[in-house]
Amino acid sequence: MFASVPAAKPATAKKTAPPKSAFKTLIFELLENKGDFSKLSQSIRKSSLKCQVNQAFPKFLVSDGTYFLSAYFTKDCIRKCHAEKDRKVNITDLQGGLISINKWEVELIGVNSAEEFISYQNVEMRLVVHEFKALYGEQLKLRKFPANLFRDDEVKALIQHFIQEERSAHLKGLKRDFDASKPLLTLREANTVSLLDPSKGSKQSADEEIFSAFTHLLPKNKQVETVNLQEIYVAEKGPDALRQFNINFHFAQKKEVPCLEKKARNLKHGRRASHDDSRKQPAV
Amino acid sequence: MSSTAPAAVAAPKKARAAKKATPSKDAAPKAKRGESQRYKYSELNKASLTSGEAQHIYGVIIDATFPYKTNQDRYICSLKIVDPSLYIKSQKGTGDSSDFATVVLYAKRFEDLPIITRLGDIIRVHRATLRLYNGQRQFNANIFYNSSWAVFPQEGAGHGGASHSGKNYSFEKSEDATLANIRKWAQGYFQQYNVVSSDLYVPLAKAAGQKSDFDVVAKVNQVFELDEYTNELRLRDGSGAQTWNVLALKLKFPNVHAGDVVRIRSATYDETSTQKKVLLLSHYSNILTVPANSKLAKEVKAKAGDEKLDKAAINGVNATVLTEVDKKHAGLPVHSLLDLFHNIETDKEIQSKDTFRTQFYVTKIESADVKEWTKSYDKKTKKGASFKGQKGNANAIYQVQFLVKDVSTQFNSNTYKVLLYTHDGLGANFFNTPADNLYTNDKAAKKLQEYSGLLTKFNSWVDAVVERRNGFYFIKDTKIAF
């Protein structure tokens, strides 16, 4: 949960209590406001998000202790944390640590959910980080296994609801001059009403393609610019490291050791009698 | 008969795994020539705890995890089994934890482990080692080395329909009796005993209070297709009025059906869901169906009951089906809108039929003006005329178009027309009120207005039978259920 976010206090009076997850509250609010971040209450927008970094690469995943989503950094943000003289912060070394995201925003964008697993039905709530601080001292007593926010039952329903409203608004605004004199060739043509603007000359048979041109999803050119994480990785660790990272996929290698937590763990070594070998001896 | 070595049976189905399971070293496989028994099966409670030798066992499965990954190159499937020498005798109340054995199967690949979908199926394990773990008899088997398993369905005779590790599996003729015996015993056991004792799961009413993960035994009241990958199961066990929701991936749990009683191995209470009750699963969680004729399934079914549909429940929180289909179509297969409007162009099978069951939600109803939902129908000209300004209700029929959508067409830009045109009698009872002049019949108009609102509400679904006539789909034998 957020450190200072009154996440438990939705701007609008709701019938149900807010969920015990900052990210879930956030997506509730954002969808309720049709993706308009500026409409969220100031107490939410100006709060800091204290998050655990679940993974730094190849996607930067942060969790609120319950759910994780993907975070994106602005150019300014990267520049600032790389400029720290004494304690330069490497984004890609934050895995396992805590960060406090002090300046941020969220936006609703259209993506391909077949490729982006931090999304649902081609909708993603994108967390853009303008400014953050690494919290080295604090302990990580957050939930160990956060879940994908976009796999939550209620979040899915919420996004479905959003899409459905977008669609029916679209449908309502569609001027449909049905030319009865024109012969209908196929059953599909006779029975299909497309959301696509017929005046644009688009083919009526939009069977395969994906429609996500909803008015409240930001197009690419309206999104806040963020730095590609792979570029950050190369900048911080060099091109060799990236190559090594990719090689590690070819033959799955050892688990990457989070930079921040690999110190205090040389104490335990006594291989507990693992019983995954029927020929090994001792019972318990 | 020639008393030769047992013939290895070619896998009857396509093998799940790519490995071989040729008998390898250890204990039993020392069949002297002339002897026909290479494997000797130990009763669960008599297998040696001290020898450390590999042993071979048959057991009845009463619980199992889904095969899950534990690190870069290890997968585990852990199960509970019983047999006539070691089984849970308590019918209710606390069971004795020593009254079953556990089996832990280790493998390098997901495909090398069994996916257990039913309680009561029989598992055979070759070359397992037995040890005591937390007071339990635990059989460990390294499938990545020389152990192997085979799972035989509780239903059916012989060893057909078995799944197994390796490319093939052996089956000696003496095992016919072994298998038949344990099947018979299991049958009786499941009918007389609860099998899953009450300390092995918690009532749904107590789910919210659980500190960590827990198991559930409940009836699946409904399987709702949430999206192209996911079903939402509606569970009840009679311990409270609530219906619980759990998301179950279609691919992972393809065999869960409405009406089944299931055991969920490992769920947690979702503290973030405020609008409905939700259970969360993990990658090691499993959903196992409890045999329908078992004592346990019957008890749970009797307790769970059905959740009746009422208008107040149509609040957008849970997806709700507002209609019911005439029982005579119970066997009619369901087709998606993709089938009805797209695949029909190429699929001969669909082209050859004209009546389908289908499910959809309504994005818009035309006419937008409810009073225009009915017309006065002229049989000669086959035209409907508005009742506006008219008296009486001569030849009243419904003429309503639903613009609809479903999971299969979720991403495309289309909405599809499904018609309620009652001029030939199709769908005449859909709205539970005969077609009438809605400019004069205020009561009917009001009722239809309410239906209109509920049908187009988010999470409202229509389950309908449609008939294709002249290139259009007409609803029939379907009515709103309240």
Next chain:
DNA sequence: GGGGTTCTGGGG
């Protein structure tokens, strides 16, 4: 082993 993956990040 009553559990924690991932080029598999909607079987794992």
Next chain:
DNA sequence: CCGGTATGGTGG
């Protein structure tokens, strides 16, 4: 020099 890979050895 470390660790992963390829190769030969082993039991069934």
Next chain:
DNA sequence: CACTTCTGTATG
């Protein structure tokens, strides 16, 4: 034949 274990070599 598939698996484990040991050894030597190529690779970085």
